[in-house]
Amino acid sequence: MKRSGYIVIVIIVILAAVAVLYIHFSAEANDPKQKVPKAESAADIRPLVVKKLQQLVKDGSDGLYNLSVEKLEPDITHSQLDLINATLIPDTSALQKLNGLKKAPDDVYKISLDSLHINGITINDVIHSDNIQLDSIFLYNPVVEVYHDPKPYNAEQRKEDSSITLYQKVMKQVKSVSVNSIIVNHATLISKQAEEKNKTKTYEDVNASFSHLLIDSTTQFDKNRFLFAKEAELSFKNYVARTPDSLYFFKVGSVSVVATNHTMIAKDVSLVPRGNKEEFVKKLPYRDDRYDIHTPKVVLNNVDWWKLANHENLFAAEADVYDCVIKDYIDRSLPPPSNVNFDNFPSQLLLGVPLKIDVGKINLHQWKVEYEEYNPQVKKSSGIYFDNLNGTLENLTNVKSSINKNAHVSFSGSAMFMSKVETKCKFQFDLSKPKTADCSFDLQMGALNKTILNPFAEPLGFFKVKSGEMKEGTVHLEGNIYTMRCEILMLYNDLHLTPLKPEGDSSGNLKKKSVTSFIANTFFIKNNNPSKGEAPRNIDVVVQRDHHDHFFNFLWKSLLTGLVKTIGVPEKYANKNEGK
Secondary structure (H helix, E strand, O other): OHHHHHHHHHHHHHHHHHHHHHHHHHHHHHOOOOOOOOOOOOHHHHHHHHHHHHHHHHHHOOOOEEEEEEEEEEEOOOOEEEEEEEEEEEOHHHHHHHHHOOOOOOEEEEEEEEEEEEEOOOOOOHHHOOEEEEEEEEEEOOEEEEEEOOOHHHHHHHHHHOOOOHHHHHOOOOOEEEEEEEEEEEEEEEEEEOOEEEEEEEEEEEEEEEEEEEEOOOOOOOOOOEOOEEEEEEEEEEEEEEOOOOOEEEEEEEEEEEHHHOEEEEEEEEEEEOOOHHHHHHOOOOOOEEEEEEEEEEEEEEEOHHHHHHHOEEEEEEEEEEOOEEEEEEEOOOOOOOOOOOOOOHHHHHHOOOOEEEEEEEEEEEEEEEEEEEEOOOOEEEEEEEEEEEEEEEEEEOOHHHHHHOOEEEEEEEEEEOOOEEEEEEEEEEOOOOOOOOEEEEEEEOOEEHHHHHHHHHHHHOEEEEEEEEEEEEEEEEEOOOEEEEEEEEEEEEEEEEEEEEOOOOOOOEEEOHHHHHHHHHHHOOOOEOOOOOOOOEEEEEEEOOOOOOHHHHHHHHHHHHHHHHHOOOOHHHHHHHOO
């Protein structure tokens, strides 16, 4: 966002320079004191204006840029100017020379546009003024390409630039620029990174309108303005970027900004895996999650435009995310990873994001979260899901000053398990402890019966519920990246389980373990909680994280350990079932 903001200002300054030259040479052409032959009209000086403007661009960029203008149409009477098919192209030989002198910039631009219209220049003698005033500017089909290549010798300058405002960076020759309106139609912005050859960001069909734009010392800190404009609307479509591992595409259908209301709306936001499940799995060297995420609408309220424009930070008071669907798929036919870093908890990932994020509250509306797993022993997939998920996520931040004020990111909400069981959940992470990622989770569930449990218990856990019903369950998990403590209270009655095993052929069918079933139900399984005449069993266990456990695997393993201990099955079966 910072570089695209610079582009807007750079274009404005270039256009102002065009206006300056136009008025200056037009005045000379109509000044009787000037020795201009009568045959020379305003139209006759157009090549001279273009030539002078090209020289201005060349000199002002130390020879780096060449300007080309196919046609220049001035209207002196109405103080208007039109440029047709203008381009600003970098000179590669000049860039090499500047690099040899250690003077090349980090960002190189290539700009083209179909047409540019400037209207209503009001300064009588603008050539001697450092306050530029324009009525309106219209840009049609501009294409701006940015090539970002940070130079080591510019490190000190970048450090210095980080402490000054956008106004101070771009206003070198004039004190102020005032424009009543700027309209940009169907622009394309392309950003390329030298260090990442395959990483190109493209913003298509960018449309923008800016009203009452004022660039001067009084507006450089004005948070009520967006890129110096009192009123602004900005939109773009079809943003696509590839993730660093090339496994996913991040897509945004459209983004619109209403700066007056400090609101940003993004539609059709998605993280799309490259290829279907089978194609995706073939790209993986070991067992890993395949995510598929989509939300039709995200609304950010009270966005701090100045932080967004100056420092590539996303600061907002509140956000609303609607109808988000998150799918997680894992294929257990792949071998487990030999080692998984212990720094992949959600809070650690948030703290590692380069973009500074500080959103006070995020409201979740009608989300759905699905987990699906392929078991090669039964040759089928099964899973669980939570839908109708609504809640509030508070203090989503990786900014140190905000963490010092409030160290916890927390969530509280409700959902339906498998569309049938009411569920309430809470969690929080301690952002002040990035090395251990201290966290806690609370879950409350209503009644569960075998019709809900068996469709996923059989292929995933190799058991089915013959009879019994869970009346209610309460779980509290608390721990860090190394250990998790599970406190669980599950109330149920008349529980009988049937252990299963594969048929032993290629069918993938399961059959009953007759002897094991008899022993389990007779000697191990406690058929009721509470048992007759006893208080409810409230289980408390501590689980160690295995070296190849991912975050969700670790939570599931901790919960499963508490469950099997509640019903009386030896704790070793939690690890056995978890590994299936």
